[in-house]
Amino acid sequence: MRALHADTGYLLYRLGLHSGRLFNATLEEFGLRLRHYALLRYLATVEGALQRELSDRLGYDPSAIVSLVDDLQELGLVERGPAPGDRRSRIVALTDRGKDVLRDTDKGSRRVTDELLAPLTPGERATLQSLLARVAEADRG
Amino acid sequence: MRALHADTGYLLYRLGLHSGRLFNATLEEFGLRLRHYALLRYLATVEGALQRELSDRLGYDPSAIVSLVDDLQELGLVERGPAPGDRRSRIVALTDRGKDVLRDTDKGSRRVTDELLAPLTPGERATLQSLLARVAEADRG
DNA sequence: ACCAATCATTGTTGTCGTCAATAGTTGCCG
């Protein structure tokens, strides 16, 4: 019989769960969950995005984006503005406060990653990062 | 600003989600979900386990184990038997049918993994597998 | 000027995770 973790895909799933739990634990103190963090983080790379774009890039349902942005707006981390040239769309952008919080949560993020990758040497961590990045890049633009 | 996927822990989380979705899609034809598969797979490594043990090793709540085992028993893939020496416990074991189904789902599992790891060479896949296995081993006995 | 497509939004449904409560059983310790 094959071992429990003989399969890389399954192993990824299990580690992803574990990693998600660790992230959520550190984000809790900011009143955020992982999906909020993912959204903030994406916004930091583009300086303003349509909600539709967020849905596509993050892989969340448009309705999920609505409630996530609602939450973040209520916390003052994000703003909805009009989209130039299309009154259907709204542009979501980080506020200054949002950028600050993102910096703080990034610290927590690094702490979690350090804890998770404790058994690996720095060189191995770099290898892992690079392999995972290539896998991730393959199935999302 | 850091890129979206600069952080290995976060990357693991995202890939884990993706991998989980692929798994669930292939398991659907067997009427199973990933949690059922995880349970079957663990049972294959031990030949009989207390439900409490399943809860500990898989990280699912005891109540979740109950309903998973209910489902699997209804499908005839698993049996509950008495635990020798402790009438509180039940021992869960794979049936022959369960072993067959597990072999079939393992094929699907390999297909998913191949698809997921398509961008990597065989050598890189082995490296990734080994690194992930070490990370996984660190935080579970 | 219509009609299909698009964007944000709401509501619904099923699943999941967590937690509390229960019944039966065990082991310990007085």
Next chain:
DNA sequence: CGGCAACTATTGACGACAACAATGATTGGT
């Protein structure tokens, strides 16, 4: 030996979350 704490499986409740359909406003094409 008796009683009490701890443990096993189980049920039930509640909130969080994902996936899906439906709506209203707006756009672009023709």
